[in-house]
Amino acid sequence: MNIKDIAKSAKEASLELLGASEQLKNTALKMIRENIEKNKNEIFAANQKDLEEAKELVLNGKITNATYARLKLDENKMREMLKGIDDVISLQDPVNKVFWTKELDEGLILKKVSCPIGVIGVIFEARPDVISQVASLAIKSGNAVILKGGKESNNTNAKMEQVINEALGCVENFPKNAVNLVFSHEDIKDLLKLDEYVDLIIPRGSNKLVKYIQENTKIPVLGHASGICHIFVDESAKADLAIKVCKDAKIQYPSACNAVETILVHKNFPELNKLKKVFENAGVEIIENPKDFSCEYGDKLVSLKIVANVDEAINHINKYGSGHTDCILSENMENVKKFMDYVDSAGVYHNVSTRFADGFRYGFGAEVGISTNKTHSRGPVGLDGLTIYKYKLFGNYQTVEPYAKGEKTFTHKSI
Amino acid sequence: MNIKDIAKSAKEASLELLGASEQLKNTALKMIRENIEKNKNEIFAANQKDLEEAKELVLNGKITNATYARLKLDENKMREMLKGIDDVISLQDPVNKVFWTKELDEGLILKKVSCPIGVIGVIFEARPDVISQVASLAIKSGNAVILKGGKESNNTNAKMEQVINEALGCVENFPKNAVNLVFSHEDIKDLLKLDEYVDLIIPRGSNKLVKYIQENTKIPVLGHASGICHIFVDESAKADLAIKVCKDAKIQYPSACNAVETILVHKNFPELNKLKKVFENAGVEIIENPKDFSCEYGDKLVSLKIVANVDEAINHINKYGSGHTDCILSENMENVKKFMDYVDSAGVYHNVSTRFADGFRYGFGAEVGISTNKTHSRGPVGLDGLTIYKYKLFGNYQTVEPYAKGEKTFTHKSI
Numbered sequence: 086m087n088i089k090d091i092a093k094s095a096k097e098a099s100l101e102l103l104g105a106s107e108q109l110k111n112t113a114l115k116m117i118r119e120n121i122e123k124n125k126n127e128i129f130a131a132n133q134k135d136l137e138e139a140k141e142l143v144l145n146g147k148i149t150n151a152t153y154a155r156l157k158l159d160e161n162k163m164r165e166m167l168k169g170i171d172d173v174i175s176l177q178d179p180v181n182k183v184f185w186t187k188e189l190d191e192g193l194i195l196k197k198v199s200c201p202i203g204v205i206g207v208i209f210e211a212r213p214d215v216i217s218q219v220a221s222l223a224i225k226s227g228n229a230v231i232l233k234g235g236k237e238s239n240n241t242n243a244k245m246e247q248v249i250n251e252a253l254g255c256v257e258n259f260p261k262n263a264v265n266l267v268f269s270h271e272d273i274k275d276l277l278k279l280d281e282y283v284d285l286i287i288p289r290g291s292n293k294l295v296k297y298i299q300e301n302t303k304i305p306v307l308g309h310a311s312g313i314c315h316i317f318v319d320e321s322a323k324a325d326l327a328i329k330v331c332k333d334a335k336i337q338y339p340s341a342c343n344a345v346e347t348i349l350v351h352k353n354f355p356e357l358n359k360l361k362k363v364f365e366n367a368g369v370e371i372i373e374n375p376k377d378f379s380c381e382y383g384d385k386l387v388s389l390k391i392v393a394n395v396d397e398a399i400n401h402i403n404k405y406g407s408g409h410t411d412c413i414l415s416e417n418m419e420n421v422k423k424f425m426d427y428v429d430s431a432g433v434y435h436n437v438s439t440r441f442a443d444g445f446r447y448g449f450g451a452e453v454g455i456s457t458n459k460t461h462s463r464g465p466v467g468l469d470g471l472t473i474y475k476y477k478l479f480g481n482y483q484t485v486e487p488y489a490k491g492e493k494t495f496t497h498k499s500i
Numbered sequence: 501m502n503i504k505d506i507a508k509s510a511k512e513a514s515l516e517l518l519g520a521s522e523q524l525k526n527t528a529l530k531m532i533r534e535n536i537e538k539n540k541n542e543i544f545a546a547n548q549k550d551l552e553e554a555k556e557l558v559l560n561g562k563i564t565n566a567t568y569a570r571l572k573l574d575e576n577k578m579r580e581m582l583k584g585i586d587d588v589i590s591l592q593d594p595v596n597k598v599f600w601t602k603e604l605d606e607g608l609i610l611k612k613v614s615c616p617i618g619v620i621g622v623i624f625e626a627r628p629d630v631i632s633q634v635a636s637l638a639i640k641s642g643n644a645v646i647l648k649g650g651k652e653s654n655n656t657n658a659k660m661e662q663v664i665n666e667a668l669g670c671v672e673n674f675p676k677n678a679v680n681l682v683f684s685h686e687d688i689k690d691l692l693k694l695d696e697y698v699d700l701i702i703p704r705g706s707n708k709l710v711k712y713i714q715e716n717t718k719i720p721v722l723g724h725a726s727g728i729c730h731i732f733v734d735e736s737a738k739a740d741l742a743i744k745v746c747k748d749a750k751i752q753y754p755s756a757c758n759a760v761e762t763i764l765v766h767k768n769f770p771e772l773n774k775l776k777k778v779f780e781n782a783g784v785e786i787i788e789n790p791k792d793f794s795c796e797y798g799d800k801l802v803s804l805k806i807v808a809n810v811d812e813a814i815n816h817i818n819k820y821g822s823g824h825t826d827c828i829l830s831e832n833m834e835n836v837k838k839f840m841d842y843v844d845s846a847g848v849y850h851n852v853s854t855r856f857a858d859g860f861r862y863g864f865g866a867e868v869g870i871s872t873n874k875t876h877s878r879g880p881v882g883l884d885g886l887t888i889y890k891y892k893l894f895g896n897y898q899t900v901e902p903y904a905k906g907e908k909t910f911t912h913k914s915i
Contacts, residue, residue: 100818100842100844103841103842103844104838104841104842187862189856189861189862189863193852193856195862195863202875203844203874284874284875299718300718305720305875305876307875327897329897330897330898330899332899333899333900333901337899337900337901338904403515425892426518426519427515427518429515429518429618431890431891432890432891432893433890433891433892433893434892434895435892435893435894435895436896436897437608437893437894437895437896437897437898438899438900440899441604441608441895441898441900442891446604446900446903446910447602447604447610447891448602448604448610448910448912458720459617459618459699459888460699460700460720460876460877460888461720461875461876461888463889463890464891465891473874473875473876473878475845475846475847475848475878475879476847476848476857476879476880477840477849477850478848478849478850478856479849479850479851480850480851480856481851481852482738482741482744482745482829482851482852483745483851483852483853483856484744484745484748484749484752484853484855485748485749485752485853485856485861486752488861489752489753497863
């Protein structure tokens, strides 16, 4: 099938999924979990093939050791993958939630109800464990999905898709073609044009890939191109604890998008030298007043700037930040309130490491990505972020005419 | 100021508005209301100028009589305009609503809180009453706004903007440049490129304008290009009431986007002839099995198709509809449930005219438009639709490390 036919049949599947019960969706997830476990060794074998090929690429300098490590599927990752599916099964159904019910007039009842978005295209790096995570979230939220993984994991991905669809094929009444996998880079280009069938694109990958996608499609794109996270260390912060948090935010996983890139220190913070010392001892290079405050190092490098007060910190963050996650370390509650209200980011933190910005840590069960968008979903996106709503209006053959003429008026009562 | 500077200063205003209290916003709205009333005659005079110029255009066939009528601001529309502001004042503040609070672990509290989107660009037709409506909604939801009205109402628009900003200038602590007006068609082209400053575009106008905008910007666009609304008249519908609803949905205001374009009739509906008769008597032309079921007539024309059952109706709507508003007239609750779940539209109605799809009628106070998007806001968009959320995390200097190492686990308790 070409990509257009795949998207078309995914659309059909998504329309069937609109009315899928929680029970049907959970049965599907359980079958997938079972079948992955049953075919574990075949999946490992497919992964082994990818790893063989990747070894060459590492030797030729075409992929990094880190990519190779992410590519590898071991017993540990398999266990996490299966637990991830269990977690999604145990989460509440995000569909058919009634946000509110309103009586517009006697016998005229309006309900705002959550529903699936439709067809979601997810483009991700060479991480074979992502497929089951994204497929689970999509199924539980009633969406069809078109997946494109990094080409280095093609063998594992193909096996995973086969195992997932084999499982779904055994679930009575579950639509065909809800989970789809495509392989080539050409497919991405074509996918981006299919706004007739695809409702949302979620890219997970390099800044370059995300920017390319944002600039080449009319389909809404959910994600983030960069994660320029900040910590503002206020004058009143508890010094030792503040330094500990800064260190965690940088070195616990320097290449993560929620790692801190710039530390803004109040000019009267008493332990600036100690802060620098701790960073140096941890092998982190401090760049004071860099030329470019909007660079995402993704490495053991951090920008440092002395600021006069919380206002300067807020202005700096709103100017150079990427709206991802920013933190204030402070015991001055007035400053904290200001920071939490005026910093225009998806996550604003008080006295806590930026590294907490994550769907698992937020208790969303899993995430399809972290969004710095300011429409639809923001921050870590889990099940709720994959839904939209519809208005259901229940009446008794009412017409608009008497309301337009002023013979009848609306009551607009919450019920 | 050129459009880039306008957008830049609107962005600055939007950052100041992030922390605006409900009281400040309501004071601003009251001042605007007062100043419009005070300057009523000057506004009428400006409108008179527009009307003089528009008369020429009507005579030359460059604008329609309907456009001329919409352009006209009379005492009636003025009263509605002022009442519209009062309505927005009386609505609950949509900002700082806490959707939920969760304990991630002891002393680590996550809140999902509503907040403004930022800078919204609204492009609308020659209707001078739209300015105060959109400006009120933007102010109450804490957003800055850049307005571009139809050029035929340039004089009225300029006066309105002057009166609004004069009022805002008298409100202590209210940011400058929150409400901005631009005039030329070139400005639209430039505005669409300013994704650095503008967070959302809302076009209200012809299908052609909306499509042009959707295809020429990276900024999220909220709105609808077309309103292909359907009514499915089931076998079991109460015949006379059903015919009354169909008639209302077509003729009450044929050019409205929520007017019905296609009526799908169950093959066993007993009063098909009567339905046709009623339409004919009302001057509506019935087109049976037209070539193009996705045409928005916007006039006294309606497509008619006989269908075998509710499934055929649902499939037809999901294929040809625009996801705006669709209705089932039926007494068969199984069919009703199916229709409400499986029709993939912003509004799904049971036994009620499609013409109810409207922000005022839904009790939203006002609307900036009706969205057929499947991300962010859907259906009539009022105050809530102009907000997004942020995650606020409050801690006690926690680091991620002990959680990553498995020494600590999350509690994820709703509180």
